[in-house]
Amino acid sequence: MKTRKKHPATTLSAHSVRERRAALVFILPALAGFLLFYLWPTLCGFYYSLTKYNLLGKPRFIGLANFAKIVHDKLLLNAIMVTIEYVLLNIGFQTVIALGLAVLMQRLTKSITLRGMLLLPWLVSNVIAAMLWFWLFDYQIGFVNIVIDALNIPKIPFFGGEFWAIPTIAFVNVWRHMGYTALLVFAGLQTVPNYVYEAASIDGASEWRSFSSITLPLLRPVLAMVLVVTVTGSFQVFDTVAVTTKGGPMNVSRVLQYYIYQKGFDQGEFGYASALSVVLFIILAGVAFVQLKMMRANESDMA
Amino acid sequence: MDNQAQFNGVKNRFSPGRIAAWVALYATLALTIFPFLWMLRTALSTTKSLPSAPGSLLPVDFTFGAFQRVLGLSSTAQAVAEGGSGASVNFLQYLLNSAIYASLVTIGQVAFGSMAAYAFARLHWKGRDMVFGVFLAALLVPPIFTSLPNFIFIKNIGLLNTIPGMVLPTFFMTPFAIFFLRQFFLGINREIEESAMLDGAGHWRTFFTIIVPMSSAPITTLGILTFINTWNDYFWPLLVGKTEGTKMLTVALGVFRSQTPQGSPDWAGLMAATLISALPVLALFFAFSKKIVDSIGYSGVK
Numbered sequence: 001m002k003t004r005k006k007h008p009a010t011t012l013s014a015h016s017v018r019e020r021r022a023a024l025v026f027i028l029p030a031l032a033g034f035l036l037f038y039l040w041p042t043l044c045g046f047y048y049s050l051t052k053y054n055l056l057g058k059p060r061f062i063g064l065a066n067f068a069k070i071v072h073d074k075l076l077l078n079a080i081m082v083t084i085e086y087v088l089l090n091i092g093f094q095t096v097i098a099l100g101l102a103v104l105m106q107r108l109t110k111s112i113t114l115r116g117m118l119l120l121p122w123l124v125s126n127v128i129a130a131m132l133w134f135w136l137f138d139y140q141i142g143f144v145n146i147v148i149d150a151l152n153i154p155k156i157p158f159f160g161g162e163f164w165a166i167p168t169i170a171f172v173n174v175w176r177h178m179g180y181t182a183l184l185v186f187a188g189l190q191t192v193p194n195y196v197y198e199a200a201s202i203d204g205a206s207e208w209r210s211f212s213s214i215t216l217p218l219l220r221p222v223l224a225m226v227l228v229v230t231v232t233g234s235f236q237v238f239d240t241v242a243v244t245t246k247g248g249p250m251n252v253s254r255v256l257q258y259y260i261y262q263k264g265f266d267q268g269e270f271g272y273a274s275a276l277s278v279v280l281f282i283i284l285a286g287v288a289f290v291q292l293k294m295m296r297a298n299e300s301d302m303a
Numbered sequence: 304m305d306n307q308a309q310f311n312g313v314k315n316r317f318s319p320g321r322i323a324a325w326v327a328l329y330a331t332l333a334l335t336i337f338p339f340l341w342m343l344r345t346a347l348s349t350t351k352s353l354p355s356a357p358g359s360l361l362p363v364d365f366t367f368g369a370f371q372r373v374l375g376l377s378s379t380a381q382a383v384a385e386g387g388s389g390a391s392v393n394f395l396q397y398l399l400n401s402a403i404y405a406s407l408v409t410i411g412q413v414a415f416g417s418m419a420a421y422a423f424a425r426l427h428w429k430g431r432d433m434v435f436g437v438f439l440a441a442l443l444v445p446p447i448f449t450s451l452p453n454f455i456f457i458k459n460i461g462l463l464n465t466i467p468g469m470v471l472p473t474f475f476m477t478p479f480a481i482f483f484l485r486q487f488f489l490g491i492n493r494e495i496e497e498s499a500m501l502d503g504a505g506h507w508r509t510f511f512t513i514i515v516p517m518s519s520a521p522i523t524t525l526g527i528l529t530f531i532n533t534w535n536d537y538f539w540p541l542l543v544g545k546t547e548g549t550k551m552l553t554v555a556l557g558v559f560r561s562q563t564p565q566g567s568p569d570w571a572g573l574m575a576a577t578l579i580s581a582l583p584v585l586a587l588f589f590a591f592s593k594k595i596v597d598s599i600g601y602s603g604v605k
Contacts, residue, residue, distance in 0.1 A: 020427075036475075040452070044452035120335060121335055128553075175334070
């Protein structure tokens with residue numbers, strides 16, 4: 001090793017053989033996990049989508065029959081529409097609130113205690129968040145309806161109402177994630193040096209003006225990144241639905257992932273459920289593609 | 304409040320806009336915290352008495368009965384008298400199950416994740432960037448897509464309703480764990496590593512005596528985040544853990560709710576159970592809050 005500098009060619013190759021061998025050992029467990037539980041099941045998923053498979057026998061190859069069935073599946077169309085309604089509500093409110101919170105924090109206080117408190121809902125599970133709000137939104141004696149009743153407004157059947165189910169589920173997840181998203185945006189805001197704002201304020205720019213002409217443009221890459229993560233995440237909403245409405249009432253909250261779960265695990269149609277998850281995969285890939293395009297547009301915009 | 308914030312505020316500390324901003328911030332904070340207080344207040348009430356004072360901010364008919372009921376410490380008669388169903392729910396067992404599941408996954412993921420991150424960040428080998436690219440692409444695959452085949456695989460090798468079956472898919476890696484640590488390992492100064500090598504240390508010794516100690520902060524952060532995420536996991540435990548010995552808290556909570564017979568659910572019991580499920584994560588948070596809050600910044604933006 002000590003002669004390495006004198007004879008780089010010979011020792012480097014001996015060195016690199018050793019390094020390659022070490023690398024193999026270091027990566028082996030992760031590689032095994034990757035092949036066995038990521039890559040192989042991904043390939044299996046595509047294969048199962050071409051089969052009829054109920055777990056009892058072997059998967060039977062049926063070509064594109066599942067996909068032919070998908071085209072006429074009214075429940076799938078419903079599930080996609082419901083999921084899109086959820087995603088739009090969830091992302092819309094979450095982004096606006098998080099952006100507002102992040103700016104407020106930046107302008108008012110950098111207290112770590114306050115940031116910690118905002119993070120509390122994100123720490124508990126979806127199941128707990130759902131339970132909490134299921135109780136607060138109870139029609140008979142839930143706190144929210146008690147307050148609404150006291151204000152002489154008709155009570156609202158939150159999780160049980162056909163109109164209300166999806167907005168309520170979206171609300172629960174906005175509540176759980178708004179602090180987390182706000183902290184992501186806040187971290188992005190920290191990269192804008194303070195003197196930029198000071199200069200703007202000396203030039204007589206209003207708070208609103210410095211928000212719209214400094215903060216927003218500089219935040220666009222961060223916001224784009226946050227959106228990629230939150231949009232793909234919220235397309236896969238499941239937990240809240242599973243412990244509160246179970247897709248009801250009248251299918252109004254049967255989101256795509258819950259529909260896949262029901263087809264596969266309640267009805268044992270694994271082939272068809274796999275075909276449905278191919279649909280989800282395609283939607284997510286499409287969303288990611290569009291968002292990446294937009295991010296790239298952002299980059300050239302900034303340059 | 305630090306200096307910068309004070310500087311911002313000097314000019315117009317009491318302007319109406321500023322007051323409105325504080326009000327908005329505190330209102331959001333209240334919305335964040337209130338459900339937790341309400342959970343505690345309900346858990347300390349009796350379910351039977353709740354309808355008599357649904358708007359009371361304090362516990363109605365104060366009692367620790369709901370906690371005793373949930374932990375299996377109260378008699379059936381007592382449970383029924385307070386408005387519980389009297390069905391036995393073995394929460395201590397589920398608490399233990401969740402602790403085992405989350406701990407094993409955390410240990411495996413952090414250990415193997417940091418090893419892989421070291422190989423990707425510090426070692427030179429053919430095909431490294433390509434393999435890393437493939438790992439990166441795995442982030443695009445939605446979890447449910449791999450969950451169906453993984454469930455079938457775990458079932459076929461006879462590990463359904465076992466702890467190994469629960470743990471295996473995430474024990475060796477998640478792409479996130481590797482990316483997260485690789486980021487930090489890339490930043491370590493080459494010279495420290497080289498001087499160790501000159502002293503005759505091999506890659507293992509370098510990894511354990513230089514890289515790991517120097518990265519103890521990000522490694523701990525990853526451990527905490529992994530533990531919290533696994534503790535809160537619902538979908539996979541719902542599929543794989545249906546027996547008493549493998550049912551996780553999150554799944555048991557869902558069952559607890561639907562187990563309620565006709566009429567109103569046992570709200571006090573449910574909130575006590577919810578509080579108990581949240582407790583370990585909350586304790587972890589209070590112990591490491593600064594670390595966790597800081598990690599949100601670099602886990603996302605960088």
